[in-house]
């Protein structure tokens with residue numbers, strides 16, 4: 001069993017050719033993925049053409065966004081203004097780092113064990129039973145995933161010298177990508193605000209200056225995909241996540257329907273960006289838009305890569321439902337929360353689907 005100071009790298013496990021995954025990666029039966037191949041439903045997340053944010057298309061775009069936010073909390077956008085060459089470049093530098101850098105080199109960037117969301121190369125670790133007792137943490141199954149987390153905004157947190165320098169354009173590519181994703185997140189939050197009848201800057205004002213992190217996730221081939229998850233079910237903590245994946249696929253979002261929830265696979269679209277509403281947006285919109293629960297599944301044949309760009313409030317910011325959305329017929333549904341407290345509690349309890357945001361719901 002591995003404890004906090006020596007995480008096992010999933011890539012090394014995968015390359016060792018073992019026929020079965022170690023027991024700490026085996027999900028309990030209720031969490032195991034059910035493959036929808038062949039699909040037993042024809043659900044797929046909406047694809048929204050942003051027409052380069054053309055003002056003449058704004059009314060109809062707002063309506064489509066409102067529907068996608070209400071029904072899914074997730075949607076693909078196309079014609080978003082970020083060059084496809086940049087999306088491809090980020091995927092390429094990430095893949096090159098994970099596939100071609102020797103493990104000894106990767107480990108030079110290892111993030112600080114046991115410290116939440118520290119920057120660098122990481123893999124989830126088991127916490128020792130002593131730590132579990134101290135933190136009242138749940139016993140968790142490990143994810144079949146390695147990652148590299150970059151602190152990218154505000155600029156005071158951005159230090160590209162802490163990121164890989166192989167391939168040689170890695171750092172400049174991540175810098176350019178960070179800047180482009182910030183602009184896209186601002187434009188999308190404006191449309192999302194307007195889609196609720198709010199002023200364009202409403203959600204962004206509530207969030208404040210973005211704390212942006214970019215996580216490149218690498219899911220090596222897995223000998224037992226039916227027993228494991230690449231990343232367990234969760235909703236993201238911040239305001240909005242922009243995600244791209246490669247052509248392998250494996251991201252699933254939970255679609256709630258009449259009575260039953262269904263895991264729907266998000267099929268890769270190479271020039272689209274996937275928008276995921278996150279927990280603080282659920283609070284700010286007073287639950288009119290809910291954050292999207294999602295997870296990643298694994299496969300036995302091909303390594304998969306995704307790049308998630310998170311836009312969060314600063315730790316000191318207090319988040320509460322927008323007063324414009326509250327009246328007698330729509331009372332406050334969520335308790336206020338200081339974002340840093342939300343993050344600490346999330347890391348102590350573990351994601352567990354949407355349990356952290358649900359814990360803020362007021363009794364109705």
Ligand SMILES: O=C(O)CCC(=O)C(=O)O
Nearest residue numbers: 215217245251296306308
């Ligand atoms: O790999 C993916 O598609 C999902 C990544 C993700 O959900 C996350 O990093 O929070």
Ligand SMILES: [Fe+2]
Nearest residue numbers: 234235236294
């Ligand atoms: Fe996520």
